[in-house]
Amino acid sequence: MAVSASMVKELRERTGAGMMDCKNALVEADGNMERAVELLREKGLAKAAKKAGRIAAEGMVDLAFAEDGSAAAAIEVNSETDFVAKNEEFVDFVRTLSNMVLKNDVKEIDDFMALKYKDEGTVTDALNNKISKIGENMSVRRLVKLNSPGTVYVGYIHGAGKIGVIVGLETEASVDEVAVLGKDVAMQVASMNPRFISEEDVDPDFIESEKKILMQQALNEGKPQDIVEKMVMGRLKKELKETCLLEQKFVKNMDITVGQYVEESAKALGKYIKVVEMVRYEVGEGIEKKEENFAEEVAKQMNN
Numbered sequence: 001m002a003v004s005a006s007m008v009k010e011l012r013e014r015t016g017a018g019m020m021d022c023k024n025a026l027v028e029a030d031g032n033m034e035r036a037v038e039l040l041r042e043k044g045l046a047k048a049a050k051k052a053g054r055i056a057a058e059g060m061v062d063l064a065f066a067e068d069g070s071a072a073a074a075i076e077v078n079s080e081t082d083f084v085a086k087n088e089e090f091v092d093f094v095r096t097l098s099n100m101v102l103k104n105d106v107k108e109i110d111d112f113m114a115l116k117y118k119d120e121g122t123v124t125d126a127l128n129n130k131i132s133k134i135g136e137n138m139s140v141r142r143l144v145k146l147n148s149p150g151t152v153y154v155g156y157i158h159g160a161g162k163i164g165v166i167v168g169l170e171t172e173a174s175v176d177e178v179a180v181l182g183k184d185v186a187m188q189v190a191s192m193n194p195r196f197i198s199e200e201d202v203d204p205d206f207i208e209s210e211k212k213i214l215m216q217q218a219l220n221e222g223k224p225q226d227i228v229e230k231m232v233m234g235r236l237k238k239e240l241k242e243t244c245l246l247e248q249k250f251v252k253n254m255d256i257t258v259g260q261y262v263e264e265s266a267k268a269l270g271k272y273i274k275v276v277e278m279v280r281y282e283v284g285e286g287i288e289k290k291e292e293n294f295a296e297e298v299a300k301q302m303n304n
Contacts, residue, residue: 074144151169158187165278
């Protein structure tokens with residue numbers, strides 16, 4: 001498969017590796033982007049393998065919660081520009097949609113888009129009306145509703161809707177009693193972006209994949225085979241501490257882990273608390289936005 005300049009550019013943005021290293025990895029991987037990322041990591045050339053890809057699309061994430069914290073919802077609606085994402089009509093539209101997710105039991109986007117929206121027909125009709133009025137393409141990208149029994153939900157929105165996080169706490173405590181704890185943990189998820197809640201939740205396939213990459217890295221460093229296994233387990237343990245929420249250093253007190261903070265809070269409250277769910281939506285995650293020349297765009301508009 002021919003390797004294009006745009007593929008090299010994307011791989012470089014995702015890994016931070018050099019231009020030629022990216023090109024060689026893509027050639028070796030026969031154009032497979034994910035395999036090229038793995039090759040660069042194995043060779044120790046990837047500074048950060050950003051699995052989600054380049055984050056570039058605009059829009060807004062919004063959250064909605066039941067008053068007693070027994071249910072929560074999140075939705076991401078994308079727009080072409082940040083200007084529209086800050087438009088009051090767009091913001092109100094997204095907030096209405098998040099409350100609709102909370103009040104309805106729909107899991108699929110198509111089912112949600114078919115729901116009735118005020119007096120404008122369906123959600124699809126309302127969205128098309130907004131597109132026609134505002135003059136910019138928009139889309140409902142993803143949504144989720146959480147309402148597991150015995151779970152209290154708390155959340156945090158960062159940057160006027162750029163990141164939205166919901167944390168589910170298994171507890172008999174009220175939402176008011178765990179509000180501070182929940183928000184702190186949600187802020188941790190927003191800032192540190194853990195992939196798993198604890199080591200118990202880690203996908204075995206993820207463990208095997210990481211072991212393989214770390215093993216190859218160690219061998220490429222010229223380490224003796226007999227100590228490579230111990231080195232790999234040590235490195236994997238370190239990586240899990242960074243990717244598992246409860247193992248991470250608590251950003252508001254780096255002397256303890258998030259797990260220790262939850263334990264201390266539960267003890268002080270006198271009630272059992274366990275983090276059992278987390279959802280983190282970041283606007284444009286994994287979507288590559290078409291690059292535009294601003295000067296050319298202005299010229300086009302002036303000539304219309």
